[in-house]
Amino acid sequence: MTLRIGEIEYANIQPFFDKLDRDQLRSQGFQLKTDVPSSINQKLSEGSVDVAGISSFSYAQNAHDYSVLPDLSVSSKGEVRSLFLFSKVPIEQLEEKKIALTASSATTVHLLKIILIAFYGVHVQYQTMKPNLQEMLATNDAALLIGDDAIRAVRTASDLYVYDLGEQWYKHTGLPMTYALFAVRNDVLTSNSNDLERVYHAFVNSREVSKSNNYMDLSNRFTLKQGGTIDFWQSYFQNLWYHFNEENKRGLLYYYKLAYEYGFLSKSIHSISVWSKVHS
Ligand SMILES: C=C(O[C@@H]1C=C(C(=O)O)C=C[C@H]1O)C(=O)O
Missing domain, CATH: 3.40.190.10 (Periplasmic binding protein-like II)
Structure with a gap:
């Protein structure tokens, strides 16, 4: 069995998807399902996709069953513009x-x-x-x-x-905020880590290629799809932070702390479990 991948359709997360070789992935048996965040969150939790970019809040709700793919996120330090x-x-x-x-x-x-x-x-x-x-x-x-x-x-x-x-x-x-993380259900880690590794590297590659051409292809695509100027879209993507570094993690853990204290999460989250079997 190969993996079913959940893709959020909004622009903010597309640097991870824009440069995927979709034909190749499909020919290898991977499936891609596209939807809004709340639906992708649900698909991952019910098991109709195996790995996905999801709302960071949904990771906290399912932390016991999920692991996060290393260094991938949609974060901002300050304004997001969306x-x-x-x-x-x-x-x-x-x-x-x-x-x-x-x-x-x-x-x-x-x-x-x-x-x-x-x-x-x-x-x-x-x-x-x-x-x-x-x-x-x-x-x-x-x-x-x-x-x-x-x-x-x-x-x-x-x-x-x-x-x-x-x-x-x-x-x-004074902290950044992380809106989306990439998560995989833990049962997939044991059953299918080779395919997971393949798709992980494809996400990283897409992010790097998108960034190296200053998000030009993405900006063209979203100008046609959503209107606005190329300059708007380029600066929109450049303003977002696509690495889940220590500072982003601190900001997210503080959000989880407040979400727990105000009763929006039923369990407190002190750590984020990251999948570590990636070979570079
Ligand atoms: C930055 C954004 O982040 C998105 C916001 C999400 C949410 O609120 O659950 C989920 C995924 C993110 O990609 C956005 O939608 O503009």
């Missing part, structure tokens, strides 16, 4: 107001909840909705969007208060 709270009032005035949360996220919905309670002392009501800014704001005071939905929506949001959640996290903690 995780926005759109609000009709300033963030400090959201007490007892209603916020719509995109159904496609796991990490960022809890990041928002932490930011509002821990850093602003604001208590609100949440409702999960499809990611459509107009519909969300028709019945709510603010709305959270992530990924390409957020990038498109921010172009039309001139009459709203817009908060970048990476920037908010950094402002209040």
Whole structure:
């Protein structure tokens, strides 16, 4: 059996996928399934994919069953430019107001909840909705969007208060934040580590080639798909950090600590289990 790979369809994680040789992977029996983060999270946890880029929050929920692939993440130190709270009032005035949360996220919905309670002392009501800014704001005071939905929506949001959640996290903690990690189910580690190694190196190679051409191919692709300028997309990708280094790990463990303290995680997470059988 070869591996089923989960691919998040948003731009932010595409440096790991853009340069995959998909025809070769398919001819070797690998399958790729593409979806929004919350669905990929679910597919990995129910076992309908074997390895995937997933929400970092979902890793914490399944830490016992997952290992993380070394040095791969989607992180930022400060602004992200694709995780926005759109609000009709300033963030400090959201007490007892209603916020719509995109159904496609796991990490960022809890990041928002932490930011509002821990850093602003604001208590609100949440409702999960499809990611459509107009519909969300028709019945709510603010709305959270992530990924390409957020990038498109921010172009039309001139009459709203817009908060970048990476920037908010950094402002209040001085730490980077990691939104996505690559995880594999532990049963696959024992049954299929050779294929895992192959796909791991393909992810690393895609990241390196994407970076070495300054994200030009990706930027062309997303300009055609989502609009915006090549310059916007290049600087978007250059601003994100695709290595899960010690500093990113510290930031993520602090997020897990707060998520546990505020009751969003049922178990506290003090360490991240990294798959170590990689040969370079
Ligand atoms: C940076 C982003 O990070 C994404 C946010 C996720 C989440 O909130 O669960 C999951 C995967 C990440 O790729 C984004 O969507 O813009």
